[in-house]
Amino acid sequence: QVQLVESGGGLVQPGGSLRLSCVASGTSYSINTMDWYRRAPGKERELVAGITSGGSTRYADSVKGRFTISRDNGKSTVLLQMNSLEPEDTAVYYCSIVLRNFAQSRYWGQGTQVTVSS
Numbered sequence: 001q002v003q004l005v006e007s008g009g010g011l012v013q014p015g016g017s018l019r020l021s022c023v024a025s026g027t028s029y030s031i032n033t034m035d036w037y038r039r040a041p042g043k044e045r046e047l048v049a050g051i052t053s054g055g056s057t058r059y060a061d062s063v064k065g066r067f068t069i070s071r072d073n074g075k076s077t078v079l080l081q082m083n084s085l086e087p088e089d090t091a092v093y094y095c096s097i098v099l100r101n102f103a104q105s106r107y108w109g110q111g112t113q114v115t116v117s118s
Contacts, residue, residue, distance in 0.1 A: 002026045002107045010083055016116070020080040020083030022095030022109055023073070028069050030100040034078035036092035038114075048093070049080060053100065062088070085116045111112060 008020040024031060026036065043095040049059045049069040057069055068081045095109035 002097075002099075004097065004109035006093070006095050006112040008080075009093065009114045011115045011117065012061045012072070013118050014086055014116055016085050017081070017083045018114060019093075020082065020093055020112060020114075024078075024097055024107075027092065027099060028106050031075055032098045032100040032104060034069075034075075035097055035098075036069065036080045036094045037077060037094045038089075040088075040091040041095070042051045043091075045094075051078060082114070085114075087116050089114050090114060 002072055003026045005023045006020065008018055010018060012018055031053060033050055033052050036048040037045050039045045039047050046060060048058065049067055050072055051057050051069045053075065059067060066084045070079045071077060092111040093112060093114055094111045097107050100107045
């Protein structure tokens with residue numbers, strides 16, 4: 001079965017940095033896209049950043065210039081470098097992948113808490 005293991009969340013002060021990591025395993029299919037979503041209290045889930053197998057990236061307007069998404073380890077790992085964190089970034093962050101198969105199956109990680117507070 002597909003496993004997505006996230007790490008790197010925690011408590012930081014405003015202006016601080018965190019790096020989230022998501023390691024995918026358990027599938028022989030190539031990964032089409034690797035994304036980070038987040039859900040803040042009282043808000044809908046939103047796409048934070050995504051990266052395709054070809055290296056194309058996209059970001060939410062609210063994080064452009066502050067967050068950077070990348071991949072390594074044979075495309076099995078996606079990283080989210082978060083700089084200049086703000087209290088508004090506080091949320092549960094979820095890793096999500098879409099497999100390069102006919103169904104374009106999507107899978108989700110368990111989520112990791114990011115709290116930005118002084």
